[in-house]
Amino acid sequence: MVVFKDRVDAGRQLAEQLESLRGQDVVVLGLPRGGVPVAAEVAQALDLPLDVIVVRKLGVPYQPELAMGAIGEGGVLVLNNDVLSLAQIAEDELAAVERRERAELESRVIRFRQGRERQRLTGRTALIVDDGIATGSTARVACLVARGLGAAKVVFAVPVGAADSIRDLPGADEVVCLSVPRQLIAVGYHYFDFTPTTDDEVSALLGAADRRQSRRRMAPSGSERAAAPEAGSELPPADDAEVVIPVDTIVLGGHLRIPPAATGVVVFAHGSGSGRYSPRNRFVADVLHRAGLGTVLLDLLTEEEETDRANVFDIGLLAHRLSAVTGWLGTRPDSRSLPVGYFGASTGAGAALWAAADSGGRIAAVVSRGGRPDLAGRRLRQVHAPTLLIVGGADTIVLELNRQAQAALGGSSRLSVVPGATHLFEEPGTLAQAADLARDWFVDHLAPADRKPAARTAPSRAGTRATGATE
Missing domain, CATH: 3.40.50.2020 (Rossmann fold)
Known part of the structure; x- marks a missing residue:
């Protein structure tokens, strides 16, 4: 079969x-x-x-x-x-x-x-x-x-x-x-x-396909490409491309997108059983792109490593690789000057916070969506990046774990609850609410003051609750 x-x-x-x-x-x-x-x-x-x-x-x-x-x-x-x-x-x-x-x-x-x-x-x-x-x-x-x-x-x-x-x-x-x-x-x-x-x-996948076809129609002809100057010794800007990222003795697959005049770049740490092609994270990434933020969607484990469930919950290993990807961004001309944020889902949230704690202040903001921040353990007190914890109101066990983790965080934080949402935010409109919250958090903490929008509307805030905000 x-x-x-x-x-x-x-x-x-x-x-x-x-x-x-x-x-x-x-x-x-x-x-x-x-x-x-x-x-x-x-x-x-x-x-x-x-x-x-x-x-x-x-x-x-x-x-x-x-x-x-x-x-x-x-x-x-x-x-x-x-x-x-x-x-x-x-x-x-x-x-x-x-x-x-x-x-x-x-x-x-x-x-x-x-x-x-x-x-x-x-x-x-x-x-x-x-x-x-x-x-x-x-x-x-x-x-x-x-x-x-x-x-x-x-x-x-x-x-x-x-x-x-x-x-x-x-x-x-x-x-x-x-x-x-x-x-x-x-x-x-x-x-x-x-x-x-x-x-x-569904809407996100259709939108991404439309943009891909639009770029194809606007791409230069073969003769125009032939006339273009050869690339120099530096890595060329990706704009929107599949990438390979060497980490220690293995190579990770990823997708990097840097919109024109980007104000920051967000690295996604996926949860157990998910990866860079996750429709949910691609949907969130699309919302961030429209706000002028770059994204890196990547697989933190190779296909062979995923077969061992112990690797999926090895938060230290995942955090180490997330840090390595952050260092890789610093080598690229299109991302080296951009502030970096982490977006973690499920177990990926624990890895994101662990890596943020070890970053020496390099990480400007963290967002957890339906995450397990408690998996970062004692390193939570070393996290000083502004952290937003987004949890579904119907995800009661994870909600309590997030409340406990928030109390242990060393920096400013906020807990936002999306009413009626379960762990995967499958209910109509709930994923969009989570994406809007993440977008606003990253824009607030990654974009320079003179580049932030004068005003934003976020209808999804109507059903959220913020607690523990110390900013």
């Missing part, structure tokens, strides 16, 4: 099987929500535009799981005349169901796209991607809707799927599936990490 590490891993493996589509007129369409992280990796690997295909099933009024049709964006309506006839559905009944589902569809479109235009499908290939297919009802509807929106060819691609459902996709010209188990009990059984995807993460 093929098991994927997470949706990012599944997307990368799927992209390898779709290499033939590179350079063609293709739009990658993720099925919200779980299909979007998979689709985002496919789009990035093949350098293709990314969008979502939002569909709604029209269920028979007295048997909603039975589809009598489906709707999609652009007014697309697909009807199953056989079901309509057998169920004896009157026109007014059909119209009522369509009105209700159309309202929900439009609401989802607004949430996911946030004003972005839908990618045109007319005459193009629609590559529809999901994280798995069980019954196949959503996949069938999506294929029909893509065809209704003018797609010349429809390819459905998925990491894992039930054999019967894979065979029964009449709307698809081609189906690509990496794993077809003899019996599919649940799609989630084929992933080590099948954490639910949030609306915020």
Whole structure:
């Protein structure tokens, strides 16, 4: 049985099987929500535009799981005349169901796209991607809707799927599936990490893909690149690039982004089982970019090291590597003069505070999101960087641990509680609230006084509580 590490891993493996589509007129369409992280990796690997295909099933009024049709964006309506006839559905009944589902569809479109235009499908290939297919009802509807929106060819691609459902996709010209188990009990059984995807993460992935395509369109031609001067002996600015960072005898993978006129750079310390491709941390990083802050998303452990769970909780090892990455930033022309902050999630928060304590004042601010600052132990008293602890109100055990850790911190600190949020901030809007709080903290403590915004609005503050602020 093929098991994927997470949706990012599944997307990368799927992209390898779709290499033939590179350079063609293709739009990658993720099925919200779980299909979007998979689709985002496919789009990035093949350098293709990314969008979502939002569909709604029209269920028979007295048997909603039975589809009598489906709707999609652009007014697309697909009807199953056989079901309509057998169920004896009157026109007014059909119209009522369509009105209700159309309202929900439009609401989802607004949430996911946030004003972005839908990618045109007319005459193009629609590559529809999901994280798995069980019954196949959503996949069938999506294929029909893509065809209704003018797609010349429809390819459905998925990491894992039930054999019967894979065979029964009449709307698809081609189906690509990496794993077809003899019996599919649940799609989630084929992933080590099948954490639910949030609306915020879908929006962040779509926004990142749009920016990537915009940079591609504005990139210089081959002749312009040839005319450019050769790089000198110093490392060139990354702006937005995958990087490798040597630490002791190993090499860490990371993603560095430095916006123009950046006022600081934030290094992310991910939690257990997460890494630089975490949709949640990428979402937070995107919020920081818009505020003029650079970010480093990195994996503090190699793939081999991650297999030993003891390494995941070796806070001293993680802190040492975080410090090494900070030193690496000091060697680059695009980051050497920028103040540095740490953003730690889960166990990564303990590593961030440990490294801040050992930094000799190099770290300007620390933010912990759903973190375990208590794992820094006695070093908490040596942390003098201004520290913000963000915890979900429903994450009661971690909230108490954060209160205890805050009392031990040696410098100024604040505890902000996001009401209703659980440990992973999966509830609608809660991750955005945490990202806004982190952004404001870093802007306050990293940006020079003459570079800070005159005023900021942070609607997410309405539901937070600040305690222990000593600034």
